Amino acid sequence: xxxxxxxxxxxxxxxxxxxxxxxxxxxxxxxxxxxxxxxxxxxxxxxxxxxxxxxxxxxxxxxxxxxxxxxxxxxxxxxxxxxxxxxxxxxxxxxxxxxxxxxxxxxxxxxxxxxxxxxxxxxxxxxxxxxxxxxxxxxx
Ligand SMILES: [Zn+2]
Numbered sequence: 001x002x003x004x005x006x007x008x009x010x011x012x013x014x015x016x017x018x019x020x021x022x023x024x025x026x027x028x029x030x031x032x033x034x035x036x037x038x039x040x041x042x043x044x045x046x047x048x049x050x051x052x053x054x055x056x057x058x059x060x061x062x063x064x065x066x067x068x069x070x071x072x073x074x075x076x077x078x079x080x081x082x083x084x085x086x087x088x089x090x091x092x093x094x095x096x097x098x099x100x101x102x103x104x105x106x107x108x109x110x111x112x113x114x115x116x117x118x119x120x121x122x123x124x125x126x127x128x129x130x131x132x133x134x135x136x137x138x139x140x
Contacts, residue, residue, distance in 0.1 A: 006079070006098035008072035012056035012140065013079050017093050017130075019046035023102055025095055027110045032062060032069065036078045039108065040092040047132040048093050050080060053140030064118050067125075070135075082133050085122050090129035 001023045007014045021043040027033065028040060050057075050070065059068035067083040082091035095102050113121065 004095075004098045004102065006095075008056075008075050008077035008079055008097060010072060010075040010077075012053040012074050013070075013072050013077075014051045014138070015079050015093060015097060016049045017041075017046060017098075018048075019043040019130075021046065023095070023104070025102070025104045025108045027108050029110045029112045030063075030114065032060075036094075037096065038078050039095045039104070040081070041095050042092040042128055042130045044128065044131045046130045048080065048091055048130045048134070050133070050135045051138040052135065054137055056140070057135070064121065066118060066121060080133075082135070083122075083125060083129075085126050085129075088131070089133040089135070090125055090131060091133040092129055 001019050003018045005016045023041055025039045025041055056073050058071045058073040060071060067081050069078060070080045071078050078094055079097050080091050080093045082089055
């Protein structure tokens with residue numbers, strides 16, 4: 001799939017994602033992701049880079065509080081989810097922020113992770129999430 005780029009709506013946060021795997025989309029059925037309509041992809045061998053202007057990155061935690069849902073503080077767009085697991089920052093990226101929008105099949109699976117233990121959740125993220133995530137501040 002190569003490299004794709006995207007941003008939040010106002011442009012304060014830019015993302016670039018590199019993966020050699022297929023661009024598979026997943027929806028998460030939890031109440032937060034459903035409200036955002038976020039469309040996630042991940043590849044353990046992939047690389048995600050998030051560049052945010054000072055003060056533009058807001059993180060939201062809920063449920064087990066093990067992951068940071070990364071939102072633009074100005075326009076409210078959810079760009080990615082990140083969690084540090086065993087000292088490594090991993091994550092999933094929201095394909096809905098990519099420009100141009102990715103061409104994906106209409107029957108995107110909706111995942112249900114409710115009821116998962118914290119241990120199972122970390123194991124799944126270690127296995128499936130993007131293995132290299134970098135968040136840096138960029139000049140606005
Ligand atoms: Zn924004």
